[in-house]
Amino acid sequence: MLKTGIVDKLYHSAQEFPDRTAFVYENSPVSYSELLDRVEQYAAAIDALGLTRGKRVALMLPNIPEFVYLYYALLRQGLEVIPLNIMLKAGEIRYILEDSESASIIAWDRFSTQVTAAVDGLDSCKYQLYIGTEAPGSGLNLTEFGAQRRSVPPACELEGEDPAVIFYTAGTTGNPKGAVLSHAGIASTVQGISETFFFTHTDRVFAVLPLFHALGQMLTMNVPIATGAAFALHPRFDRETIEQFFQNDAITVIVGVPALFEAIQSRPEIKEYLSDLRLCISSGAPLPQEIQTGFIEVFGIAILQGYGLSECSPLVTCNRIYREQRAGTVGLPVPENEVAIFDDDGRQRPTGEVGEIGIRSPSVMKYYLNRPQATRSVIRDGWLMTGDVGKIDTDGYLHLVDRKKDIILKCGFHVYPREVERVLLAHQKVAQAAVVGVKSPRIGEDVKAFVVLKQGEQCSSAELIDYCNEKMAAYKCPGIIEFVSELPLGSTGKVLKKDLK
Template sequence: MSLQIPQDRPWLGHYPSSINLDFEIPEKNLYSLLDSAAKKYPEHTAIIFENEKISYLQLRNMVDRLAGAWKQLGAAKGERLGLMVSNHPLYVVSYYASLKLGLMIVQINPHYTVRELLEIFNDATVTYLVTEPECLEKVSQVQDYSFKEIFITANGAGYPGLPELIERSVPLAQNCPIEARRDIAVIQYTGGTTGKKKGAMLTHYNLIANVIQSKALYGERMLTGAETILTATPLYHVYGMTSGMNLSIYIGAANLLVNKFEVEKVLKQIETYRPTLFPGVPKMYHAFAHYPDIESYDLTCFKMCTSGSAPLPIEIMKKFERLTGVTVGEGYGLSETSPTTHRNPPDGVSKIGSIGIPLRQTDCRIVDDNGEDVPERAVGELLLKGPQVMLGYWNKPEETQNALRDGWFYTGDLATMDEEGYFYIVGRKKEMILVGGFNVYPQEVEGVLYEHPAVLEAAVVGIPDKEIGETVTAYIVPKPGIAIDFDDLREHCYRHLTRYKVPKQFEVRDTLPRNSVGKLLKRILVEEATNKTKA
C-alpha cells in the first residue's frame, strides 16, 4: 500500500514514512515532558552548565520545590510570570515550575530597554517577575508598575532568591489541571522588527506538538536518552526554548547550556562534552567559520545541525559542513508557530537556500492578494495550518482576526514552492520594495551581494522615493581588511539581477542592527535613512 500524493501537496512524498503522517499529540500540561523524562532517565544528565551537571531527577525535584514555594506565596493559575533570565539552569527550573502551577510565562529579553520592558509589563499585566541581579537597576527604572513579587536568580540581592526558595520548600505533588488546547503556557512577544510588539499566545498543546513534530522529522537519527544538545541560542527566544530546551527534555537529552555565546569558550565545551545536536543561528555559524584557529578543533561529534531566524549564507554553510561532515538543515518558523514549520529533511534532499518542507501535520498554501493559490514558482504570501499555530495575539483581537482567517495563519512572508514541494522565503510582504511598479524582493538581492568576495554581511531595504516609489538601498559590512570597490560591486549586481533590482545606493557599515538572535532590524535602517532625507 502506498500513499497517493496530492498534486498540491508534493512535499508529502519526502517524509521518511509517507504512510504514517499522523501521530498522537497528548493533551497534557507541558510539565509532563519533564516528569516523563525524570521517570525514564532519573540519573541521566539533564543540564550541563559551566562544568556542573544536573540529573533529570535533580531537575524535577528543583522544579517541584520551586512550584511548592510559589504556591505557598499565592501564585495562581492564569497569572502572568515574566521570565527575564539569560541561559541558566534556573531559567529551566522557573519555566517548568510556572507550567506546573498553570501560570502563563511571559518571555522577556534581559537586554530590553526600560521602555520595551514597560510595554511588555503593561500589555501582559505581568504579576510576578523572575530576573537576574544585573537587571534589577533597569527594572527599578520602570515607573508606575508594581509586581506582587520579584524573584532573583541569586540569594542576598534584596529580593527572594530562587536558590534559597528551592532549598527550604516542600515539593508540590500535583500538577495544575489544564485544558491543553486552550490554556496558554507562554506569551512569546514578536521581535518588534515591524513596530509595536505583539504577544503570541502559545498553548501547552502548541508547544508539545512542535517538539513531537521535530522528533518525527529526525526519526531514528535522534535517539532518546542518548543525545547532547548544544543550546547557545537564548531560551527566552522561541527557537531556543523549543529546539534547545523543550526538545532536549522530550527526548531525555543532556542540554549543554551556554550562558553567552563566546566562540572560543564554546569550541572548548564542544571538545569536552561532544554535543550531537546544534540548533544554531547564522551569526553563530558565522563565528565558527571565521574563527582563526577553527581547523584545530574537532567538530565531527555533530550529527544534526539546524539554522533558523535568518538566511544562512552559502559560503558559511559549506565551510561548516566541511568542518563537521554534517549538512546544516535550514528551516523556518515564527514566534506564532512555536516556532518550527519547515525544515530541510535530514534523510532527504537538502536544497541550499530553501527552508525545506513542512513538518508533519503542517499544511501550507501560497496565495496572491486575493487569497487565491498561486502556481509553482510564483511568489505569494505563505499561509500555515497546524497544531503548533498560536491561539492568537494577547489582548489584540483585531490583529488576531487579521492573522488567523478561515483556519489559516497569514505569515506576512513572501514565498515560493518548487515542483518537489520545497519552499523558499523571498522576503517580508511589508519589506517588499516597489520600484516603478515592479516588485523587488530584498532577499534575492542580498543573496547576490553575499556572492561578492568583499561582502561579509548585507541588508537591502526600500527607501521612499517620490518618483519611483522606493529606491533599492544596500547596507554592506565588508570582510576584514578588504575595501569595497563600489563600481565592481555594482557591476557584479548587474550581471546577476534585472536592472531595476540593482541597488541605487550602497552604504558601508561596521555592523548591521540586529536583535539578540541575529535577526536583521531593517526597520532601523529605513528609519535612519528617512530621517536623513528629511534633514
C-alpha cells in the same frame, strides 16, 4: 497536568532516565531526577506566594539553570510564562508588564536596575522575584525562598488549549504584541521536531541560543527534555574561545544562527571535539553559501536551513537529513504544518507561483493577547498569514522570496524600523531619520540609519549609537549611521526606503 504536554514529558524522562544527565552548566551535570526535584521545589515556592493558575509571570533570565527550573515550575502550576529578552531596557520591560498584566516578574539580580525602574508605581506586578544573591528594594530573593523545603503541590490539571507561553513579537505596527501559544501547540512543535530529526536519549544538544527566544527554547531545551536527551547550556557565545565550548560534551546536535556556524567552520581544529556531530540546523537569517560550503568541507555535514516565526512556536519548515537539501530553499514543512501560498485576495496560488506564505498548524498561536483586531488581520480561515513572500516548488520545498514586512532580522531578533526611528527623532540634534536593514554576512541584517541633522548641529555616529543604547536593547540599535542632507521622498511625502537600500 496535560498528559501529552511538555511538563508530562519531563516527568516521563525523569522516570525513565533518573540518573542520566539532563543538562550540563559550567561543567556541572544535572540529572533528570535533580532537575525534577528543583522544578518541584520552585513549584512549591510559587504556590506559597499565591501565584495561581492563569496568572502571567515574566521571566527575565539568561541561559542559567534557573531558567529551566522556573519555566517548567510555572507551567506545571498552570501559569503563563512570558520570556523577556534580557537586553530590554526599563521602558521596554514596563510596556510588556503593563500590556500582559503580569502578576510577577522573575529576574536575574544583575538586571535589578532595569526591573526596579520598570515596576516603579506598577501595582499590577505584585511580586518582583530575583535569582541570585541580591533582592533590592521590595524584591524577594527567590533563590533563597525556593530553597526552603515545602510540601509539593499537585500539578495543575491542564487542557490542551490553555495558554502556556506568550512571546512578545515586533509585529507590523512597531508595538510588540504577545503571541499566545497553547500547551497543545507547544507539544505539537516538540513532537514534530523530535520525529523529523530523530532525536533520542543519546543526543547531546549545544544550547547557546537564548532560551527566552522561541527557537532556543523549543529546539535546545524542550526537545531534549521531551526525549530524555542532554543539552550543554551556555549563557553566551564567545568566538575567541569557541573550541572550549565543545571539548567535554560530545555534542551531536548544534542549533544556531549563521554567525555561529561561520565561527565553527573557521576553526578546523574543533573537528576533533565534534566526532559525534550528526545534525546542524540554522535559522534566524539566510545562511550564506560560503558558510555552508566551508562547513561541509571541514565537518562533512550539511547545515539544514529552516523557516519559522514566534507565532508558530517557531519552526515551520526545514530541510531534512534524509532528503535532498535543496539550495536556496528553507525545506519542507515539519509534521502537522501545512504551508500554502496566497494572493492578495486570499486565494491559494498554484505551485511555483509567488505570493504570501500562509501556515496552518496546531502550533500556530491562539491569538495576540488583548488584540482581537490584530489577530483577525493575520489569522484568516485558520491560516496564519505571515507577511512573508515565497513560493512552493513541485516537490513541496518552500522558497523565500522577500518580506512584506519592514522588520529587520538581526542575529535572529526582530527589529522594527519605526521604533528605532522614534528614538532617533527624540534626540535634540536630529531632524529626520529613516531606518532600513542592510545585509550582513555575519548577523543576517544590520540596522542602518540615515540621519538628517537640524540646521547648525554637529553630531557623530558614536554619539547617536550611545544614545540609542541608553534607550533600547542593544540589538535594536543602529550598527551603521549615515548622515545625509535630505531623505528621498515620494509624492505623498513618504520616505522612499527602497532608494536607501
